[in-house]
Amino acid sequence: MSTNGAVWSRVRSRFRAFPERLAACGEEAAAYGRCVQAATAPGGRLSRDLCAREFQALRSCFAAAAKKTLGGR
Numbered sequence: 001m002s003t004n005g006a007v008w009s010r011v012r013s014r015f016r017a018f019p020e021r022l023a024a025c026g027e028e029a030a031a032y033g034r035c036v037q038a039a040t041a042p043g044g045r046l047s048r049d050l051c052a053r054e055f056q057a058l059r060s061c062f063a064a065a066a067k068k069t070l071g072g073r
Contacts, residue, residue, distance in 0.1 A: 021065035028058040 035051035038044055 018065070021068050022062065025058060025061035025065060028061045032058045
């Protein structure tokens with residue numbers, strides 16, 4: 001049981017650090033949000049892959065943040 005507690009302790013510490021890491025993705029998140037907002041505004045037309053470039057940038061940023069949170073694993 002103590003081994004399981006050690007694992008959960010590491011997981012919790014990673015989750016606590018994650019919001020700080022994601023804060024670095026604000027620019028990418030804002031760009032994706034603007035794209036989706038423009039596409040869903042009156043007169044806009046949301047379609048598949050319309051904001052794919054912005055989404056991919058945000059996804060890459062999240063992946064980099066997750067790597068840092070995991071200690072480079």
